[in-house]
Amino acid sequence: MSRNVFITGASSGIGKAIAYAFGKNGDDLILCARRIGKLEEIKADIERRFGVNVYIFELDVTKYDKVSKTVKNILRKVSKIDILINNAGLALGLEKFQEYSITDMEIMIDTNVKGLLYVSREIIPNMVENNEGHIINMGSTAGIYAYAGAAVYCATKAAVKFLSDGIRIDTIDKNIKVSTLQPGIVETDFSEIRFHGDKERAKDVYLGIEALKPEDIANVALYVANQPKHVQISDVTIMATQQA
Ligand code: NDP
Numbered sequence: 001m002s003r004n005v006f007i008t009g010a011s012s013g014i015g016k017a018i019a020y021a022f023g024k025n026g027d028d029l030i031l032c033a034r035r036i037g038k039l040e041e042i043k044a045d046i047e048r049r050f051g052v053n054v055y056i057f058e059l060d061v062t063k064y065d066k067v068s069k070t071v072k073n074i075l076r077k078v079s080k081i082d083i084l085i086n087n088a089g090l091a092l093g094l095e096k097f098q099e100y101s102i103t104d105m106e107i108m109i110d111t112n113v114k115g116l117l118y119v120s121r122e123i124i125p126n127m128v129e130n131n132e133g134h135i136i137n138m139g140s141t142a143g144i145y146a147y148a149g150a151a152v153y154c155a156t157k158a159a160v161k162f163l164s165d166g167i168r169i170d171t172i173d174k175n176i177k178v179s180t181l182q183p184g185i186v187e188t189d190f191s192e193i194r195f196h197g198d199k200e201r202a203k204d205v206y207l208g209i210e211a212l213k214p215e216d217i218a219n220v221a222l223y224v225a226n227q228p229k230h231v232q233i234s235d236v237t238i239m240a241t242q243q244a
Contacts, residue, residue, distance in 0.1 A: 002026055002027055002028055002052070003027045003028070003082035003083055004028050004029075004030060004031070004078045004080055004081050004082050004083070005022045005027045005028070005029050005030070005082065005083040005085065005225075006030040006074070006081050006083065006084045006085065006118070006123065006225070007019055007029065007030070007031055007032070007087060007215055008032050008033070008059070008061055008085065008086055008087050008088035008119055009031075009033055009061075009083045009088030009089060009138075010031035010032060010033055010039065010042065010087070011031075011035045011038035011039050011042070011100075012033075012035075012036070012038060012188065012189050013101050013186070013188030013189055013190060013214050014087055014121040014138065014183070014186060014188060014214045014217045014218065015018060015031075015033070015085070015087040015088065015213065016038075016042060016083055017213075017214035017215045017217065017218035018052075018087065018214075018217070018218045018221050018222075019042060019046060019061070019117075020046060020215075020218065021032055021215070021218035021219060021221065021222045022083075022221075022222060022225070023046040023049070023050040023054065024049075025241075026050070026052060027083075027220060028052050028053040028054070028055075028078070029046065029052065029053070029054045029055070029057045030054075030055045030056075030057070030074055030078060030081070030087075031043065031054060031055070031057070032057045032058075032059040032061075032070070033059065033088065034055075034058060034059070034060050036056065036058040039056040039057075039192060040056065041137075042054070042056075043055075043056050047211050048242055054072065055077060055078065055156050057070050057073070057074060059121055061088045061111060061114075061115030061116070061118060062107075062110040062111055062114060062115050062128065064118045067115075067118040067119055067122055068118075068122055071119070071122035071123060072122075073182050075126060080126065080130055081126050081127065081133065082132070082133060082134065083133070083135075083136065083225055084119070084120065084124075084132045084133070084134070084135045084136070084191055085136045085138070085221065086116045086119055086120060086135065086136070086137045086138060087133075087138040087154075088111060088115055088116075089111055089112045089115075089138055090107070090108065090111055090112070090193055090194070091108065091142075091150065091153040091154075091190065091193075091194045092104035092107055092192065092194060092196070093149070093194065093195075093196075094150060094194060094195070096148075096149060096150055097151045097152075098156040100151075100152065103161075104152075105152045107150065108153055108156050109156055112153075112156035112157065112159070112160065113159045113160070113163075114157050116137060116160060116163060117163070120135060120163075120167065123135075124167070124176070127171070127174065127175045127176050128171065128176070129149075130176075131174055131175050132175040132176065133171075133174075133175070133176045133177070134176070134177040134178075134179070134225060135164070135167060135176065135177070135178045135179070136164070136178075136179045136180075136181060136221055136225065137160050137161075137163065137164045137178070137179070137180050137181070137226060138160070138181055138183075139157050139160040139161050139164070139180040139181060139182040139235075140153075140157040140160075140183060140184075141182050141183065141184045141187040141237060141239065141244065142154045142157045142234075143156075143157030143159075143160055143161045143182060144158075144161075144182060144237070154169050157182075160180065161180050161182070161235070163164070164178045164179070164180040164205070164234075165178075165180075165219075165234075165236075168232075168234070175229075177232040178199075178232075178234070179224045179232070179233050179234060179235070179236070180234065180235045180236075181217060181220060181221060181224070181236050181238065181240045182186035182235065182236065182237045182238065183212060183217050183237075183239075184212060184237075184238065184239040184240050184243045185205070185206070185209070185211045185212060185240050185243055186211060186212040186213070186216070186217060187206060187211040187213060187214075188214055189211070191203075191205045191206075209240055209242040209243055209244075210240060211240050211243075212238065212239075212240045217238060220236055220238055224236060
């Protein structure tokens with residue numbers, strides 16, 4: 001049966017690949033991101049290829065009022081969210097903690113932690129009401145092992161893991177599953193954004209190893225979402241074979 005799948009950060013990279021994977025699976029999609037133009041292209045292509053319904057919403061997950069209004073608007077259209085995929089996120093900079101820009105630190109915390117909180121806080125009551133749901137949060141291996149120059153990014157992804165675990169405990173009597181995906185290095189716009197558009201520096205990140213593709217993570221997300229009702233995959237770590 002077709003499900004309503006809500007994906008944040010669906011305009012590029014992993015979120016976009018997840019949208020295609022679930023669309024191909026026959027699910028209806030609610031796609032959010034700030035770049036509405038990209039979402040318009042994705043909506044047209046997925047609807048044409050797979051014949052599912054795709055709703056798109058311009059949304060900055062760091063703005064609570066906007067999140068709240070948008071989710072209310074979405075729930076008037078689709079009435080039920082079966083799966084929420086909190087994927088929107090970013091890293092900015094790769095500097096020693098003492099040299100980091102406060103602005104970059106704040107943007108990472110606002111997007112990766114507060115954004116996930118805002119969206120989840122607005123959608124989980126709908127799942128509670130329906131006595132079922134599945135939340136899939138995009139963590140990272142950065143949330144398991146800290147690495148040089150990324151103290152704040154790693155802390156945000158460790159927070160994602162603990163928010164997943166805490167939400168699972170608090171909703172355990174409501175048939176709500178919570179899963180954390182923890183990818184290693186994936187080739188997306190992530191690195192270019194991290195280095196504020198410096199393409200050469202971004203390219204160096206992948207030197208010497210074959211990185212994961214966004215579709216690799218999307219396949220895992222779909223596998224996690226397609227388990228029987230009594231099976232909950234709580235955490236998955238997905239590494240590039242050559243990544244140490
Ligand atoms: P991309 O840069 O390709 O995608 C990031 C997505 O997040 C975009 O769709 C972007 O949309 C969205 N986004 C960013 N900020 C906001 C915001 N304030 N409000 C709404 N949407 C926002 O990178 P990835 O696909 O690689 O990243 C997706 C997730 O995967 C992130 O959480 C990242 O931390 C995680 N991850 C990535 C890894 C990698 O190596 N690439 C490894 C492990 C985890 P828009 O700009 O249109 O708003």
